Amino acid sequence: MTIEKPDNLVELFESAAEKFANNRLFGTKDIKSGEFNWITYSDVSKRVDNFRSALASLAIKSGEAVGIISNNRVEWAVAAFATYGLVARFVPMYESENQSTWEYIVKDAGVKFLLVSSPAIYEKIKHFKDKIDSLEHIFIIETTGEQSMSHLEIIGEKNIIPSIIPKASDIASLIYTSGTTSDPKGVLLTHGNFSSNARAGYRRYINQLNQTSVSLSILPWAHSYGQTAELYNWLYFGGSIGFMHSMDTLADDFVKVKPTFVIAVPRVFNKIYAGIHQKMEEEGGFKLKLFNKTLKAARAYRLKEGKVGLGTKLMYGIGNKLVLSKIRDRFGGKLEGSITGSAQMNNEVTSFFADIGVGVYNCYGLSETSPAITMNSPETNRIGSVGSALEFIDIRIDKSMVDDDSEDGEIQVKGPNLMVGYHNKPEETKEVFTDDGWLRTGDRGKLDKDGFLYVTGRFKEQYKLENGKYVFPSAIEEDIVLLPYVETAMIYGDGRAFNVCVIVPDQAVLRKTAQHLNVKTDVAQLIHLPNVQEFIGTEIRKSLKEKYGGYEIPKKFIFTDESFTVENGLLTQTLKLKRRLVIEKYKEEIEGLYK
Template structure:
């Protein structure tokens, strides 16, 4: 396939895609009967972008003005973004499921001039604090008609067309606000080159599966740079199509309806599917479980033999049988066409990675941050090492800095250089200076190492690490991720700084435990389950056994607190990217944690 050289700005990227793929389907939304998808072509999207860009110009939006957007992924998200870029303005996306105080902070901090919201309920909430955001002049609603609607603004633009502004590659395209595990959100200033170079770097690693026939099921919010770059801007380069997930609850139906060929996701999606398969096989038993177990074993043997350049007829036969009877049914659950997936935000468990690769749906770990647009490194079909986050993408350089860090072997702080590195934090010069090196590198705050083949491995998070009383360091993130892989655990957080040993806050998976409770004649109420010693002892034993051998004895938690309430966005204990806000958790449960250390 001929290499496509991506333009250095998002306006040319979109307009070029409209010309090249005018009649290709671009966005697919469930129809009213929810039996199929209604498709918008590249050409139709281009016409709406032209109209909205002109409508924004009628509202006085021009160079470096700010257009805000509150809503989930939908065609109007992309139309609003590309219309804003074409007006020479900056785009500020916000999550629909967000605290109103966070909306207010972002609108005021970024000085949003025109705001587009998905529904009237959001309009009402924003209107309640509009007097505290003096820069906000107009709000337009997508899901309404007539005055004050997005449709009205597009119609106004259709009557007063204007040409698009061609931005410089260094012009800021968007402010992506980090939800932040501590403190107030920071507006990451990302330029047109930041986004376009990053999309190109990812695309060039997957040209064998990313083409005009490629289709994605959009499940990750575009309000985060990962969803924007890896999916939306990436797809513009090769003319693929994007169907939208209606909700998490409808994911299984949406997979069947959209039939994606490649997905941009997070490990949790595949962890849940894997756990569900294991639970289903255990419940079904009999011949189906025997075939499943045989297939998994044969797939592992087949993989290990292939690594040695060997093959075995009986192993191949067992795998072929299981693949036809069992694994094909699993692939069908993904819509039957899925060739692979890219996952970020956390590392896939190696066992689960191997499983999906063995059944024909490889899941590739990548690494990045909002400040790096976001991709730094990624695995792909031609260069893949389980447990790593791949090699740096083109034009990106990774340096491991051991100065100022208690290095363990060859690990240190990951510093990133390249065209993907942000322009800085909006209105925060001190934070920008602290995050950047003298030569333009970004200090990630993550620990890592690079092996002899150039693959990057994440070893921890500098700000999250802590010392026990014995002087040994603990890197809680990896341990917590492993604990969450247990079927009976939904969430977990370690604590132990300055203490004799680690303790762990555990949120059980009450859906899984509910089945167990009913079989045992126990109450399935979450509050009853976390008070039931039989249940909590069982989970504690599972955690200890699972971690033993993989971690040092000092790292494994000695005591546990079981919680009936999960860490969520609503209670302020998770960021939008599902990372723990440790301080918020400590603030709430500090007394209970301290009680565990009382002899």
């Protein structure tokens, strides 16, 4: 199969910069004023030319590696497209990563030039030059002087070196997956991988995305999901991207940027959903009744496409103005939709946002598939599924790993989005591909008659209870965290008589509840009170009763006030649980529950 042009990220960017030269591309928040400053496609293109020329002056050549340790920002994109224009390899790393992981990646990828966001990070990694033979240059974004990125751009501007157009098969990037039990693996992704996947995603949303579309960038571009779905996808239609300043400023950033579409993960919407419902429960009285009646009318109005009785129509009209519009205003007032990946959205949460006028659509993929395999969209949407295969991608279900009569099996994939392999890991590469060239996802799922994919679990996560019943913990966990009292949950029960659950309560909600009940106990101590633990445990069991079998519902709980975060190593950068590390951390407490 021949990949359509542009089949590389250099031509994709340069054609967008020419076609949409005067469009806003990136918006950055000014800390003092709180407002966003925007720059155009043309502005970014000039900086890319300058930085590419500067890299060339440092003898960065085709196939060599340029690394960056930075959150999403203008300079991230400038460095990426400058690197691609020399047919070099871009190696992004997270700011919120430990030093040993940075060192491993820089060494494994053979990084020659390293760009870091701040002097603070530079102080942590400056000794890498003495330990890693390939590393010759380290420069800083947020500084001045000869070691700054801006200084390099001034040098490059004096002697512009034209870009080199890569082949579709040339490596564009190494995306390192989070290593929970072993070293991270560098996923080798080509220009053809990225460009074909971004194009396929855009074609699913061609009626929703255009030059007026605005995104609020929430997910890190150091992962392929953020890169492809947002950065590269947006170049096809000339949209704008504002950078979230931090999770703490997310609410204000939504209002300031006024996004029309966002690339997110279910956790973002789950927390908003839980927060809205908790706030309305606290309000109580007339406001709660109005909220519930509005949602009921909105759902009927949506499902029947407006063909409802006069009473429902009036209720929807009043509620839309008094209730739903205020919820939408929290997102800036213009949000039309979102694609979510990393995990499957809860059906009730999906329906809730559809009812208030924000379509949230599941997609599915892996770092190894650039990343999208399937996707829902307004025109092709089936709630509960993760969508149907994107163009030129084939899916098959291999039942050889399933030892029961289920209709599901391992999801396997073929298409232009498949990685070349894992860098420096030929054995791991061989293991993940079948003999006939299909990528083994390790995920369990099934296809319906119309080609919509349903993910039913992950083979690496699934386990059997003592009674032989299979448990897929992630789905149960996603439902538990919808409760306003729960921040994070992890289910365990491998080979045991029953499931148990590690719970991190939402302290903010507990604080409000304590104040409402006039409880004087310190919030940090609330979760250790037997009656509080019993209350949360009862609420969890009630919420799961209608959806899961009795054997799946946890019987005992561990309560902890230490959040699971990226910083303490218990979440991946895409906010997935590092399950084995959590189990290891709470090993003694878990064992205690089974005695």
